[in-house]
Amino acid sequence: MFWTYAGTIGTYLIVLVVPGILIGAAAGLRGWALAGLAPSLTYMAIGVTGPWLATAGLPFTVATAASSVLLLTGLAAGARLLTLRRRRRREPVAAGTDPAAPGDPAEPPTYWSGRAHTAVAACVLAATAVSIVAVLSAAGGTTAVFQRWDTVFHANGVRYIAETGDGGLYGMATVNFYPDGAFYPNAYHLVGSLVYTLTGAxxxxVLNSITVPIAGIFALSLVAVVRQFGGRAVFAGSAAIVAGSATTGAYESVSSGLLPFALGLVLTPVGVVAAQRFLKRPDLDTGMVLGLTAAGLLAAHSSALFGAILFTAPMLVQRWLRREGKVGRDLLYLAAAGVVGFIVSAPHVIGAMAFKSSGGSSVQPWVTVIPVGEALKQVATFQQILDEPQMWLTVLLVTGILGIRTLGSMRWIAAAGVGFSALFVLVASYSSLPWVITISQPWWSDRYRLMALAAIPLCLLAGHGLAELQRWLAKAFSGLAWVQVRPRVPGRIGLASAVVIVCSLATVTGGFYTNANATAVAYAYHNGPETEETEPPVSAFEVAAMLEMGRLADPGERVLNDRKDGTVWLYAISGVQAVAGHYNPGSAPPDARLLANHFREYASNPEVRAAVERLGVRHVLLGSGSITPDIPRAPGLRDLDGLPFLERVFSNPDAVIYALTK
Structure with a gap:
C-alpha cells in the first residue's frame, strides 16, 4: 500500500511538472520562473486538450494528451525562435550567443548565488514536506475518502474521463446530471484521470495524491513571484515557509472540499510573474507565456484567473505611477496576450458564457453577518475555522508591514493585501448586499474562498517580515568586534541567521503549525470538525458494499441509491453508475426524483416501473451515514425490507444491497 501511494504521488508530480517544463523551456523560461510557471502550464496543456479533443470527436488518453503537449511545445519553441530572429535583426550580438540572455529585461534584476538558490529550494521542499505530513495526518490513511459536499463530483469526474475518454466540459457531469450533463472546467479532473490511468490506484x-503537495505548489508560486521582482533569496525562502504554515492558504480550501479551487488558488500568484515578464519585454515568446498562463488559470478554476488579474492590478498601478510603462501601451499589449489565451481556451470561454446566459452561474450567497472587527481579526491572525489564531504569523505580518520600505519594487503587494482583505471583510460582514454579491461572484460570495485569496499577499508580507527579522539579526551579529576580525565569518552570518530564524519559527509554531493544519484538512475527511460527532457519509463498510456492488451489477445498469448517503460515491469506487451521482438535489433527472419519492410503489405504479426500465435498475444500494444528518432518507427508499419485489443479497453494519426480483 505504501509503495502504491508513493508511486501515485510520484506519478502526479511527474505529470504536474514535465509538460509545463517542456512548454516553458521551449518558450524561453529559465530558473524559478520556469519552475513556478510549470504547474500552470501543465494544467493549461491538459486542461485545454480535453475539450478540444472532444470538439474534434477524439478521445482523451495518455497518448493524445502527450501529443498535445508536444504540439504546444513546438508552438512555444516557434514563438521563441521568431523572437530571437527578430532581436538579432534589431540588436546584433556576437555569434553563438543568446540575445535574450543574460541581459534580457524580462529576467530578474538581481543575482542569487548558487548557495542562495539551494537554500530557497530547501525551503520549498520543507513547505512541501509540511504539506505532506499535514494531509496524511488528516486523512488517516492513503485510501481515505473525502467526505465534503463537492468532492464526490470531482471523484466521479476523474473516473468518468479515464473510462470514457470524454474530455469535454459537459460529459463528466452526466454521472449525475444525465443525459445532457452540465458545464464545468475540468483541468483538475483531466490531470487526475491521467494519474488514475497510469497508476491503476x-x-x-488519486485525489489524496493530488492534494498532498498543495502547499508546496503554493510555496513554489510565491518563490517565483519574489524572484521575478528582484527580492532577496531570504525573502523567497521565508515566503515558502509561511506558505507551508498558513492555514488560511491552501489548507483551508482543502478542508471545505474545494479541491479544484484550492488548486487554482495556489497557481494564482504566477499570473503576475508572466505579466511582469511580458511587460518588461513585450514579444512573441513572453506574450505566448502570458496567454498560456492565463488559459491555465482559467482551466484550473475560473476564479484563479480573476484572482490573478486582481493580484496583478496593484503591480500595474505602481508601474504606471513610477513611469515604468504607459497605461495605454500596457493595456494594449495585455489585451494582445489575452487573445492568445482566449484562442487556446475558447471552449472554456464559450462554455462559461453559455452557462452564465442560461442562468447557471447565479450565485446563492452564503449569508454571514460577522462583525467587522472580528472579520479583521480573522484575516490578520490567519484564523477562520480553527479555534486558535496563528499569532506567530501575525507577528511576522506586522513586522513585514513595518518593513514595507525595504520591499522596493514589491510594495504593490501591500496594496494587494489591503484590497483582498477588504473584499473578505465585505463578504464576511455584508454578504447580503446586492453589490457585494455582484463583485464577489467569481468566488461565489463565499468568505472562505475570499479568505484564501487574501492569504496570497498576506503570506508574502509575513514572509517579508521573517526575512526582515533575519536581516536585523544578521546586522546585529555583523557589528560584533570579534566577527569583524575574522575574514570568513561575516560571509556566513547571513546563512547562519536565516537558519536560526527558521528554526526558531519551527520551534514556536510546533513544526510550522503542522498539527493545526492537519486538524483543518481533517474537516474534509470528517464532513466537519470531529467534535460534532457526526457519522461521515462514507464509511469503510459502505466502501466494502460499493465494491461488492461492482461484482454484482449487470453491465450498463444504474444502481438505485439515496442521494444523501455515501453511495453517491459508487461510480468513483467501483465503476458502476448510480441513479444519484452527487449529493446535490438541484437539477436532478426526473427519473431520479421519481424513484427517490415513489420507488416503494414499484409493484403498483407503472410510472415507477417505466423509470426503472429506462435506467436499467436491477439493484438498490443504501448506506447509513448522511451528508445532511438532519434530513431523513428519501420517502421512496425507506423501509425496503420485506417488500415482495426485493431480495436482500448483501449487508454489513452500514450498508445493504437489494436485488430486484420482478
Whole structure:
C-alpha cells in the first residue's frame, strides 16, 4: 500500500511538472520562473486538450494528451525562435550567443548565488514536506475518502474521463446530471484521470495524491513571484515557509472540499510573474507565456484567473505611477496576450458564457453577518475555522508591514493585501448586499474562498517580515568586534541567521503549525470538525458494499441509491453508475426524483416501473451515514425490507444491497 501511494504521488508530480517544463523551456523560461510557471502550464496543456479533443470527436488518453503537449511545445519553441530572429535583426550580438540572455529585461534584476538558490529550494521542499505530513495526518490513511459536499463530483469526474475518454466540459457531469450533463472546467479532473490511468490506484488514492503537495505548489508560486521582482533569496525562502504554515492558504480550501479551487488558488500568484515578464519585454515568446498562463488559470478554476488579474492590478498601478510603462501601451499589449489565451481556451470561454446566459452561474450567497472587527481579526491572525489564531504569523505580518520600505519594487503587494482583505471583510460582514454579491461572484460570495485569496499577499508580507527579522539579526551579529576580525565569518552570518530564524519559527509554531493544519484538512475527511460527532457519509463498510456492488451489477445498469448517503460515491469506487451521482438535489433527472419519492410503489405504479426500465435498475444500494444528518432518507427508499419485489443479497453494519426480483 505504501509503495502504491508513493508511486501515485510520484506519478502526479511527474505529470504536474514535465509538460509545463517542456512548454516553458521551449518558450524561453529559465530558473524559478520556469519552475513556478510549470504547474500552470501543465494544467493549461491538459486542461485545454480535453475539450478540444472532444470538439474534434477524439478521445482523451495518455497518448493524445502527450501529443498535445508536444504540439504546444513546438508552438512555444516557434514563438521563441521568431523572437530571437527578430532581436538579432534589431540588436546584433556576437555569434553563438543568446540575445535574450543574460541581459534580457524580462529576467530578474538581481543575482542569487548558487548557495542562495539551494537554500530557497530547501525551503520549498520543507513547505512541501509540511504539506505532506499535514494531509496524511488528516486523512488517516492513503485510501481515505473525502467526505465534503463537492468532492464526490470531482471523484466521479476523474473516473468518468479515464473510462470514457470524454474530455469535454459537459460529459463528466452526466454521472449525475444525465443525459445532457452540465458545464464545468475540468483541468483538475483531466490531470487526475491521467494519474488514475497510469497508476491503476483507487480514485480516493488519486485525489489524496493530488492534494498532498498543495502547499508546496503554493510555496513554489510565491518563490517565483519574489524572484521575478528582484527580492532577496531570504525573502523567497521565508515566503515558502509561511506558505507551508498558513492555514488560511491552501489548507483551508482543502478542508471545505474545494479541491479544484484550492488548486487554482495556489497557481494564482504566477499570473503576475508572466505579466511582469511580458511587460518588461513585450514579444512573441513572453506574450505566448502570458496567454498560456492565463488559459491555465482559467482551466484550473475560473476564479484563479480573476484572482490573478486582481493580484496583478496593484503591480500595474505602481508601474504606471513610477513611469515604468504607459497605461495605454500596457493595456494594449495585455489585451494582445489575452487573445492568445482566449484562442487556446475558447471552449472554456464559450462554455462559461453559455452557462452564465442560461442562468447557471447565479450565485446563492452564503449569508454571514460577522462583525467587522472580528472579520479583521480573522484575516490578520490567519484564523477562520480553527479555534486558535496563528499569532506567530501575525507577528511576522506586522513586522513585514513595518518593513514595507525595504520591499522596493514589491510594495504593490501591500496594496494587494489591503484590497483582498477588504473584499473578505465585505463578504464576511455584508454578504447580503446586492453589490457585494455582484463583485464577489467569481468566488461565489463565499468568505472562505475570499479568505484564501487574501492569504496570497498576506503570506508574502509575513514572509517579508521573517526575512526582515533575519536581516536585523544578521546586522546585529555583523557589528560584533570579534566577527569583524575574522575574514570568513561575516560571509556566513547571513546563512547562519536565516537558519536560526527558521528554526526558531519551527520551534514556536510546533513544526510550522503542522498539527493545526492537519486538524483543518481533517474537516474534509470528517464532513466537519470531529467534535460534532457526526457519522461521515462514507464509511469503510459502505466502501466494502460499493465494491461488492461492482461484482454484482449487470453491465450498463444504474444502481438505485439515496442521494444523501455515501453511495453517491459508487461510480468513483467501483465503476458502476448510480441513479444519484452527487449529493446535490438541484437539477436532478426526473427519473431520479421519481424513484427517490415513489420507488416503494414499484409493484403498483407503472410510472415507477417505466423509470426503472429506462435506467436499467436491477439493484438498490443504501448506506447509513448522511451528508445532511438532519434530513431523513428519501420517502421512496425507506423501509425496503420485506417488500415482495426485493431480495436482500448483501449487508454489513452500514450498508445493504437489494436485488430486484420482478
Amino acid at each position: 483507487s480514485i480516493p488514492t
